[in-house]
Amino acid sequence: MSRTPIEKPKSVYFFGTCLVDLFYPEAGVAGIELIKREGVEVIFPQAQSCCGQPAFNSGQRDKARDVARAQLDLFTKDIPVVLPSGSCAGMMFKHYPELFEGDVDYNKACALANRVYELSDFLLNVLKIKLTDKGEPMRVTWHGSCHSQREMGVRSQPKDLINQLENVELVELKRETECCGFGGTFAVRQPEISAAMVSDKADDVEATQAQKLVSGDCGCMMNITGHLDYRKSDVQGLHLAEFLWERTNDPR
């Protein structure tokens, strides 16, 4: 149940997300470049900040709504809003209508929700992107975030994109669909359970003998690579957009 495919648009909005903004801006840049290369204009409203999910999931509904409301007037043209995160996309797509139920901005919230796309789904199903691999042979594995799978219906799309790369061997995790233990503030509210989960995920990653762990959500990635680095693993983590861009762009 991925989003309804639409015709290729002339332009799109890009919602970078706060984690990408602060910690992984290269992932955002790569996502933008991939869209631009397909001949689509990318608009980046500078007034954007965060989708509001951290507060929404922490029992702070009012504060989540304040922050979400600040986004509603920034993406008003009837064009897709693309996010390099299944989790933040899920927040807008699934939870904005619920968060603004009975609110004066309900219609605006729904209008935005209906135009939200997760990046890999957008690249594959809307832009119908065809990738030409220019990189060295490499083995990678993939971690799909819970919200991209279960809120945005993004399951095979990222792997279909990776599999377009000729020189890349994708080795799937044994428990690919299982949560990595991030869960936003869960990681600090229940640190021991989170630690057990991320440790199991890292074991699974290492067992694939992949050189890189590719993920579509920077929350999961910060968690898993944070732990991989902690245990001094050789596996390097990076966002799908960055990985795809690295392997397919013409070296400058």
Add this chain to the structure above:
Amino acid sequence: MTLVNGKDFKGRVHKALKDEELRANFRRAMDGLMGKRAMQFTDGDEWTRLRNLGESIKKRALSKLPELLERLEENCTKNGIKVHWARTVDEANSIILEILKSHDVKTVVKGKSMVSEEMELNHFLGDHGIRALEADLGEYIVQMAGQMPSHIVMPAIHMNKGQIAKLFQDNLPDTPYSEDAAELTAIARKELRREFMEAGAGLSGVNFAVAETGTLCLVENEGNGRMVTTVPPVHIAVTGIEKVVENLSDVPALLSLLTRSATGQPITTYFNMISSPRKEGEKDGPKEVHLVLLDNGRSKVYRDTETRDTLQCIRCGACMNHCPVYTRIGGHAYGGVYPGPIGKILTPQLEGLDEYPEHASASTLCNACVEVCPVKIPIAKMLVRLRDENSGNCPHGEHPLKGRGAKSSTIENAGWSGWAAMNASPATYKVATTAMSRIGNLLPQSAPMLKEWTSVRVKPKFAKKTLHQMAKEMGLKDE
């Protein structure tokens, strides 16, 4: 002594996570159960259709719960089943004690019943000189071990064959050590067979209580349910009020969803439909059948239209089988009667958030439970609701839950206010993020939240430039 306790969740979690044998037992068992369930629902369309039907059956029943309960009472009474209403656990226990005393019962044999766990019935009866013996194999094992069920369908799932073999050897006279599942079952069967014949009463739970016909449906695999409901002269069924369904024709869909979701079986070995005590001229069956309908907080859950969805549960346990948290910490760590995702939402609602303050936060909101729930309970949404209630900033004003504000913290609220102020104003956001990308990496590892984060991870590294800055440099339109 009570085994039910919501406090010190983190202490129990710590202990469970360190227990490698326990973790291996759960991992192995949950992997097996997930695999078996998946084999049952290979046709996605059929699964979608059936669970929509299951959801609508339960929603319809709940939408007229008071009426259906009265119809159930009426039709049970017509059938000769005596119906008792219990507002609280104490009332339910007293009702059962009175019934048992009036028949001078010394031993009651029990089929599996989570409601009786809620009532701590075994302890209660023990205190009054009546022996309650669990006859479901898993329950028999945990009772022998002096424990609570760790799973609502498979109570002894936390133990492996070696542990059970040792338990039997230590507790049953003349029992040699054997790890053979068939032999272990045979040992329990031999012990229990005698008890069924001698017990003064049998007690069971109920899976579906049919209002239309006054029928009590009982799903089981071992035949113990049939024994406890037919061999002793008195049968007492206990159930929560949410188990009522309207019509007999509602049962097949729910039964199919239940067994396939729970154990991956197309149907269980036994399906009992109890409609009356022994009638004139019949050769078997109990002389008396009682039904105890327990509220214990359910009507409070019911009166709020959002929390009401919790009562759709048919107790299949699929949510816990698929829960990455449950798989790690096991059932006992939760401290309540109902573990796993359903326990995380049900227990604080029944017992109070103040009694179970950590339950709502012990989830990544990964939605694995939501994905497999056969009656589509929005568990993640309910967890978020409970978090709102916990923080006390809850806009759901109509029916506050007991213990609202249990985790309310002035410091945390102030932190979120600051966060909201920063993220709701583009100017402030820009100043704050630019500052963070310059000096954020200087934060010490001991800073709040970073301390827990860095216990097993390296510090996240702020990038030198934000995406906002880079987008501007790329010349992207800002409109």
